[in-house]
Amino acid sequence: MAANLLSRLPSIPYGQPKEGKWSPVTSTLNWCEEDYVMTVWAAEIVNTTTNFLFMWLAARGIRNCLSNGHDRIFLIAYIGYLLVGTGSFFFHMTLKYPMQLVDELSMIYTTSLMVYATCTHRTSASWRISLAVFLFLLDASVTAYYHYLQDPTFHQVAYAALTAFVFFRSLYVMEVNIRPKFRSEERKAAIPRPSNGVKAVQERQDDRDYEILRKMWKMIACGLGIFLGGFAMWQLDIIFCSTLVRWRRNVGLPWGILLEGHGWWHLMTGIGAYFYVQWNIWLRYCLNFRQDDVKLMWPQITDMPLVVRQTKPYANGRGSGNQNGSAKKNA
Structure with missing residues (x-):
């Protein structure tokens, strides 16, 4: 039906x-995108140009990490995210095997960085x-065997397994x-309950944390929904390729x-991955008992979320601290 409606519009x-x-x-x-149909300069022009969103979101994430002093591991993750988008750009532009390796293996390496950050x-x-050595050997083995x-x-399969692990571990x-x-024992020790009967302090902390969880689950639902939607579009592109090619020409x-399903995969997984890293940046502050140091900038669901500092970071990336204390970085 959609193809019939589109066929009535002016077209080239x-x-x-x-x-x-x-x-x-x-x-x-x-x-499924036909090769060199629109230009001789890119084998798959739609699959190539949709990676610009990956690159833009990666640059946005890198800038966010630098300007707010977020943990270094997330800056590295966004640099890896930029490499994924750039590798995919050149892969779909050329359809050359070396560029395919850059595209696909950078996905493995970047996800391994998130495994390290999570664990x-x-x-x-x-x-x-030990974990860094293990992940290095794992990535080297995946590279050689692939x-x-x-x-x-x-x-x-390797990418899906790593992605599922970091997602459920983060949850x-x-x-x-x-x-x-x-509440973990570590958190109880770091943020003891008031012993003088001031129940309002305890309730205020709990209300704050419940509100953080509500927003985090909203981020997770949006990011995961968009990511899975992109996966569904990609699968439809594979299963119904011949039909989609016919519709496009019509x-x-x-x-x-x-009707380019793999292009939608790029757009939607790029957004989903961006949501995931922002969620983990915020989660790291909460794990360091510094919930009040940051806030989530996400005025409406159609915007890209951004975790920003409410306190000025020091030169080494640490915050000024608050009543919850601060913790030493591990990455």
């Missing part, structure tokens, strides 16, 4: 696939070193350390661009 006919500046294709993957908070130096196997399914850490009824340009 699609051209025929042709040789491009980067021909021949050497990647082990080729997506090393308030841990010993020996544990952090290059040997050249099976995209292996990469997709567990959030609930156990922020929700008042699950409706012409620019309307056919709306």
